[in-house]
Amino acid sequence: MNELLQKLTTASGISGDEVEIRTLIRDLIEPLADEWRVDALGSIIALKKGTGESDLKVMIDAHIDEVGLIITAIDGNGSLQFMPVGGLNPLVLAGQVVEIGRNKIRGVIGLKPVHLLTSRAEYSKIPTMSGLRIDIGAKDRNVASGMVSVGDRVTFFSEYVELGEDDDFGRTALSKAFDNRAACAALIELLQGDPYPFDLYAAFTVQEEVGLRGAAAAAYGIEPDVAIIIECTPAYDLPNDLDRGSNTELGKGAALYVMDSQTIQDPRLVRHIMQAGSANDIPYQVRRPGGGGTNTGSVQRARGGCSAAAIGLPGRHAHTGWMMINLNDYKNYVRLTDAALRSLTRAVIERK
Numbered sequence: 001m002n003e004l005l006q007k008l009t010t011a012s013g014i015s016g017d018e019v020e021i022r023t024l025i026r027d028l029i030e031p032l033a034d035e036w037r038v039d040a041l042g043s044i045i046a047l048k049k050g051t052g053e054s055d056l057k058v059m060i061d062a063h064i065d066e067v068g069l070i071i072t073a074i075d076g077n078g079s080l081q082f083m084p085v086g087g088l089n090p091l092v093l094a095g096q097v098v099e100i101g102r103n104k105i106r107g108v109i110g111l112k113p114v115h116l117l118t119s120r121a122e123y124s125k126i127p128t129m130s131g132l133r134i135d136i137g138a139k140d141r142n143v144a145s146g147m148v149s150v151g152d153r154v155t156f157f158s159e160y161v162e163l164g165e166d167d168d169f170g171r172t173a174l175s176k177a178f179d180n181r182a183a184c185a186a187l188i189e190l191l192q193g194d195p196y197p198f199d200l201y202a203a204f205t206v207q208e209e210v211g212l213r214g215a216a217a218a219a220y221g222i223e224p225d226v227a228i229i230i231e232c233t234p235a236y237d238l239p240n241d242l243d244r245g246s247n248t249e250l251g252k253g254a255a256l257y258v259m260d261s262q263t264i265q266d267p268r269l270v271r272h273i274m275q276a277g278s279a280n281d282i283p284y285q286v287r288r289p290g291g292g293g294t295n296t297g298s299v300q301r302a303r304g305g306c307s308a309a310a311i312g313l314p315g316r317h318a319h320t321g322w323m324m325i326n327l328n329d330y331k332n333y334v335r336l337t338d339a340a341l342r343s344l345t346r347a348v349i350e351r352k
């Protein structure tokens with residue numbers, strides 16, 4: 001079992017309250033980094049010194065926060081109102097077990113029992129965020145107030161499980177928050193390797209899910225020449241209503257971004273990553289352009305701008321309590337990012 005992925009995905013870290021995941025990552029990178037600091041927003045900036053062959057300054061960004069909920073009010077009957085932190089579909093919340101606040105109080109997001117539904121219209125009604133409640137089994141508001149507080153963050157209750165066979169497709173893993181803890185694990189693996197020709201700034205950034213916030217401050221502080229953003233990108237490769245090709249597929253390797261709603265990746269850098277993949281026999285795929293966005297949006301435009309691109313690990317069922325990734329893809333994602341870094345020179349980004 002991949003213990004690093006297990007540890008990182010099961011820790012909580014809803015945007016703005018990343019202390020648990022930050023502490024875990026800090027302890028893991030402390031022996032690996034030459035220097036590290038936590039900035040004012042809560043991102044970890046770690047320096048892996050280079051061999052001195054290149055004067056490039058390179059940033060690798062992986063956001064550490066995850067989507068979840070925040071408690072907004074406690075009803076008289078002890079149930080809890082909430083709103084989303086990051087992009088969440090209310091359909092994936094109904095029936096979920098969650099953990100609330102630092103004490104990880106368990107609760108369940110309830111729905112009207114099927115036995116009591118009376119009309120076809122009631123069956124097909126989609127729940128609204130404001131209509132859902134978390135039930136923590138408290139007698140009333142007084143009791144609930146002693147257990148949780150307004151402002152507490154709410155995390156999906158989930159578990160890390162590996163599935164499938166060691167065949168050519170490979171094993172898959174199921175857990176919450178592969179977006180973006182798989183990238184955090186990859187970045188930790190990169191810090192474990194030999195030094196790169198240049199100084200590498202590993203930025204474990206906060207508050208991506210609420211608008212790419214931590215990475216904006218981190219990139220401003222680092223002022224990189226080149227930035228590679230590592231992310232988890234949705235895979236919609238199961239049979240679907242749209243009946244069109246998937247955006248990314250499990251088992252086909254890491255997915256390169258070309259364009260999304262926030263950015264156009266630096267084509268020179270995208271080409272460089274592709275060449276690194278081909279030269280080292282590392283499979284990769286190109287994510288269908290359009291939609292979405294990553295920290296590239298804020299990193300690329302910090303200060304005077306930098307050359308930036310994103311590498312995504314395809315994950316099914318994104319922003320739910322149970323995402324699925326392919327473990328071969330994960331290995332190839334680490335290898336591709338490493339190979340792209342090892343062969344990166346100033347010539348790649350030089351403008352004529």
Ligand SMILES: [Zn+2]
Binds near residue numbers: 208231
């Ligand atoms: Zn993400």
